[in-house]
Amino acid sequence: MLKILHIIPSLSKGGAERLVITICSELQKRVDIDVRLVVLSNTNDYNQEMSTLTYDIVSAVFVPSFTKKSKRNVSQLQAYIHTYAPDVIHTHLWQSEIVCSQITYSKAIWVTHMHDNMPQLKRIRIPRTKLELTNAYERWIVTTAYKKRNQRFIAISHDTYTYCKRNVPKKLRNTVSLLHNAINTQLFTHSKKIPVDNTTLQLVSVGSLVHKKNHTFLIPVVIHLISRGYTVQLNILGEGFLRKELEQEISKQNLTNSIYLQGNTSVYEYYKQADIYVHPATYEPFGLVLIEAMAAGLPVVCLDGKGNRDLIEQGKNGYMLFEQNPVLFAEKIIEICQDKEMYTSMSTYAINYAKQYDIAPYVDRLLQLYTNKINNE
Secondary structure (H helix, E strand, O other): OEEEEEEEOOEOOOHHHHHHHHHHHHHOOOOOEEEEEEEOOOOEOOOOOOOOOOOEEOOOEEEOOOOOOOEEEOHHHHHHHHHHOOOEEEEEOHHHHHHHOOOOOOOOEEEEEEOOOOHHHOOOOOOOOHHHHHHHHHHHHHHHHHHOOEEEEEEOOHHHHHHHHHHOOHHHHHHEEEOOOOEOHHHOOOOOOOOOOOOEEEEEEEOOOOHHHOHHHHHHHHHHHHHOOOEEEEEEEEOOOOHHHHHHHHHHOOOOOOEEEEEOOOOHHHHHHOOEEEEOOOOEOOOHHHHHHHHOOOOEEEEOOEHHHHOOOEOOOEEEEOOOOHHHHHHHHHHHHOOHHHHHHHHHHHHHHHHHHEHHHHHHHHHHHHHHHHOOO
C-alpha cells in the first residue's frame, strides 16, 4: 500500500486547488493507494467538485521574521504526519512550503509542486527591497529543509521547469521533473454546437480579477468586434480586487450589455454556450482553463503568458498573440468564427488535443514518478 499525503493551504478558487482535487479524486480510485488531502484552513469553494472526496483540516502556521519573533505552530501537522506515516508528501503553493519547512519527517519522499514561478524561490544575490529581503530569508529557510530531505520537484510547464532548475539548490537541479497539468476531460465533454449566426459572438474567459490576468485588455477587443458589426456577449468568470475597476470601465465604455462579470461560478455551462475561449493573461504558469475550454470544443485566442506556450498549436487549436494588440486579437476571433470549416476543424482538434491532458494518464505518470524516486531510480 502506497500512502500519499497532499498538503495545500486552502481550497479557495484557483488552478492549483482544482488540480489537487482532481489528482486526489483519481488517486482514490486506484488499487493499493491510500491518499489523504490535508488543508491548512477551512476555506472550501469546491463543495460540488468534492462530493466523493474527503479531506482533513489541520491547522498549521509559520510566519518567519528576521526582525521580531516568528509565529510558529506546526505541532498538529507534525503529529498528523507521524501518525499517518506517508511514503510521499506532496506539497502545493508557497504557504505549504514554508509551513512544511518546520516539519521533521525523513521516511517519505517530499515532492514540491511548482504551480508557478514562485518569487520566494528566486535567487537574489543582493536584496534591494524589504520584499526581496523577506523572500531571500524565506528561501533560505525552505531550501535548508529541502537539502535535508529526499526532495523532488514537479514543474507544470517548460517555463516553470527552467525557472525551477535555475533557482533550486544546485545539488537538487536533477530532481526537477516536467509534468503538465491535467483535468478530468469527461466533465467538459458535450455535443459541441457549431455557431450558425455569423453576427453574434459568445465569448468566455476564466481567471481571477487581478492584474496579471489582464481582463481590461478585453474591453477594446469587444469594442472592435462591435465596430465590425458583431453582437458580443463576453462572460468573465472569476473574482478579485479589480472587480470595481473593471465594472467602472465596462460602464464607461457602455458595454454593460456586452461584458458580464459572473464571479466565482461553475464553468461548465459557460463553456457549452461559448463559441471562443479568450485568455488575455500576460503571465500564465500553465493554463488549466485553456485545456478545459479545448476539452469543451472551444478554439482559444490568447496572449503569450509564457507557460501557455506549451498548449497552443497556431491555427490548429487556437492562436497565441505575442503583442498586446486588441484589434489583431479581435480579428483572430472573427477569422475563426466566420469560417465554419475552420471553426469545425479547430474545435475537433481542440477536443482531441485536450485528451492527452486527461487525469487518468497523468496520475499514471505521477505514480511512476513517486515509485521511481522511492526506488531511487
